[in-house]
Amino acid sequence: xxLYLPVALTSINLMIPVxxxxxxxxxxxxxxxxxxxLMTPLLIMLxxxxxxxxxxxxxxxxxxxxxxxxxxxxxxxxxxxxxMYLLAGGFIGGAIGVQxxxxxxxxxxxxxxxxxxxxxxxxxxGAYMLIESLLSMRKKDAxxxxxxxxxxxxxxxxxxxxxTHFAKSGVTHSAIVPVLLGMLVGVLAAIMxxxxxxLMxxxxxxxxKMPMHVVVGTSLFQILFTCIEVTMLQAYTNHNVDFILAVxxxxxxxxxxxxxxxxxxxxxxxxxxxxxxVIVLAVxxxxxxxxxxxxxxxxxxxxxx
Amino acid sequence: xxxxxxxxxxxxxxxxxLISVAFVMLLIFALGSAAxxxxxxxxxxxxxxxxxxxxxxxIEVSGFSDKDADIIVKISSxxxxxxxxKKGRRAGLIWMNSGELKxxxxxxxxxxxxxxGVESILQEPDLDSNVIGYGALSRRIRIxxxxxxxxxxxxxxxxxxxxxxxNLYITSAGSISKKMSGTGQEYFLKIPWPYQALPGxxxxxxxxxxxxxxxxxxxxxxxxxHAGLVSGLSTMAKEQGALYGIISVIxxxxxxxxxGMIFKKGGGAH
Numbered sequence: 001x002x003l004y005l006p007v008a009l010t011s012i013n014l015m016i017p018v019x020x021x022x023x024x025x026x027x028x029x030x031x032x033x034x035x036x037x038l039m040t041p042l043l044i045m046l047x048x049x050x051x052x053x054x055x056x057x058x059x060x061x062x063x064x065x066x067x068x069x070x071x072x073x074x075x076x077x078x079x080x081x082x083x084m085y086l087l088a089g090g091f092i093g094g095a096i097g098v099q100x101x102x103x104x105x106x107x108x109x110x111x112x113x114x115x116x117x118x119x120x121x122x123x124x125x126g127a128y129m130l131i132e133s134l135l136s137m138r139k140k141d142a143x144x145x146x147x148x149x150x151x152x153x154x155x156x157x158x159x160x161x162x163x164t165h166f167a168k169s170g171v172t173h174s175a176i177v178p179v180l181l182g183m184l185v186g187v188l189a190a191i192m193x194x195x196x197x198x199l200m201x202x203x204x205x206x207x208x209k210m211p212m213h214v215v216v217g218t219s220l221f222q223i224l225f226t227c228i229e230v231t232m233l234q235a236y237t238n239h240n241v242d243f244i245l246a247v248x249x250x251x252x253x254x255x256x257x258x259x260x261x262x263x264x265x266x267x268x269x270x271x272x273x274x275x276x277x278v279i280v281l282a283v284x285x286x287x288x289x290x291x292x293x294x295x296x297x298x299x300x301x302x303x304x305x
Numbered sequence: 306x307x308x309x310x311x312x313x314x315x316x317x318x319x320x321x322x323l324i325s326v327a328f329v330m331l332l333i334f335a336l337g338s339a340a341x342x343x344x345x346x347x348x349x350x351x352x353x354x355x356x357x358x359x360x361x362x363x364i365e366v367s368g369f370s371d372k373d374a375d376i377i378v379k380i381s382s383x384x385x386x387x388x389x390x391k392k393g394r395r396a397g398l399i400w401m402n403s404g405e406l407k408x409x410x411x412x413x414x415x416x417x418x419x420x421x422g423v424e425s426i427l428q429e430p431d432l433d434s435n436v437i438g439y440g441a442l443s444r445r446i447r448i449x450x451x452x453x454x455x456x457x458x459x460x461x462x463x464x465x466x467x468x469x470x471x472n473l474y475i476t477s478a479g480s481i482s483k484k485m486s487g488t489g490q491e492y493f494l495k496i497p498w499p500y501q502a503l504p505g506x507x508x509x510x511x512x513x514x515x516x517x518x519x520x521x522x523x524x525x526x527x528x529x530x531h532a533g534l535v536s537g538l539s540t541m542a543k544e545q546g547a548l549y550g551i552i553s554v555i556x557x558x559x560x561x562x563x564x565g566m567i568f569k570k571g572g573g574a575h
Contacts, residue, residue, distance in 0.1 A: 001358070003357060004356065004359035004360070006536075007539060063560045074569065112395050231553055232554060241553050243538055254560050254561050254564035258565065291398075291401070297466060299463045301389060
């Protein structure tokens with residue numbers, strides 16, 4: 001059965017967005033990412049204009065991340081305090097990033113530099129996660145005592161003011177650390193036009209030393225607010241949110257997020273990290289191919305990135 | 306003159322005046338059609354309503370023409386300017402957006418159906434002045450910026466491929482059927498109307514061609530409109546962005562929580 005989308009101005013078989021939502025929601029519930037990296041390009045392939053695809057996806061993520069946060073919260077895997085600090089940083093970072101884009105664009109080759117930086121960063125984060133989690137799995141097999149090494153960076157972080165304890169995550173940090181990291185992701189997300197889940201999750205795992213299961217729930221909690229803001233801005237300023245398409249997508253993604261959360265509980269933190277690392281690396285390869293292979297059409301509808 | 310006419314139009318004079326005007330118009334019309342041959346153009350399903358389940362439509366164009374004439378049916382929206390991002394290679398390796406291209410004088414939709422290939426039945430000046438065929442269209446479209454003819458040719462062909470991929474541009478020879486009817490002939494064309502065509506008014510122009518000349522033209526209109534829920538939502542998205550955004554977010558939140566509740570009941574064994 002086909003439905004006509006009033007803002008995207010195209011017709012779509014209703015099973016396609018529902019199925020797509022289910023898949024992306026699953027990833028979201030499992031790994032705490034929004035899934036825009038997968039959803040937006042697929043929607044464009046289906047004939048949805050790029051700007052409508054991105055805006056509608058953010059509306060859909062509001063639903064998927066609500067569903068996912070709720071599922072993770074029920075089993076106590078959301079660190080609301082940490083989430084709020086990251087969020088505060090993210091909002092400031094987003095505002096800075098939007099201004100930074102303008103400056104970069106005026107400087108000329110910004111798009112080129114941004115794309116290359118993004119690919120490098122994804123590649124490095126993915127490879128690091130994969131190697132680290134494989135190594136730590138092997139260590140556990142050998143049952144070596146888990147000694148926490150005191151590094152210089154660790155000592156520096158501990159010396160910062162406003163030290164506060166995050167009970168859910170079981171870590172103590174200066175309040176400055178999550179706010180600054182949130183800002184960093186916010187700036188990058190705004191510049192690159194991506195949600196930032198791929199960067200936020202590794203940052204929480206490796207820099208904030210949070211347990212993987214809490215990371216997923218907290219990341220979703222944070223994404224929820226970011227996407228509410230983006231949806232409102234898109235609907236108000238650009239009129240780009242397609243309500244019908246969003247409803248079809250979220251019909252799948254809210255269920256997918258629940259299934260992902262249940263499935264994720266059965267997996268160990270290390271296993272989750274390995275799968276996520278593989279996905280991040282696959283996305284890196286996909287972007288590299290996109291950048292180097294000749295596109296089938298050399299013109300694109302304006303407004304996309 | 307107008308003032309005098311208005312003054313005349315009191316209740317007593319008006320009926321007689323209208324009747325005489327109608328009579329004169331009929332006379333002109335009858336004389337005109339007697340002098341010309343008999344090309345007609347009729348469009349069935351000319352009012353396309355895009356409702357909730359819309360997935361394109363189907364349109365029939367038919368009419369009468371001179372015996373043995375070739376028929377060309379052109380369906381087109383008004384000329385417009387559209388902007389595209391253009392992909393280019395950077396550092397000899399990476400494909401990226403490299404600036405914008407403006408296409409001027411290019412309709413959003415252009416369909417051309419004919420009994421035979423248009424270039425074999427008409428000459429270039431006629432094709433160009435009536436914008437018949439991709440050749441004429443590409444000579445009409447202006448591209449900014451395009452350094453030289455070679456570059457223009459390349460971008461025009463990319464533009465045509467883009468339009469063809471969503472059925473907005475179609476050319477097809479041999480798709481019109483003809484059959485003898487009295488002293489003339491009947492022609493008939495049935496085409497699928499693409500769902501990608503935007504709401505608006507489209508002009509159907511029928512040309513009757515003989516001996517490499519256009520003998521007659523006839524015109525009809527197709528109107529495409531949003532209807533029902535589609536119309537309501539698209540208007541609201543444009544005119545009440547804030548409310549539309551709030552509703553979208555609330556529905557998403559409700560759906561997220563709702564699904565969470567359902568799973569809580571269903572998965573209570575945890």
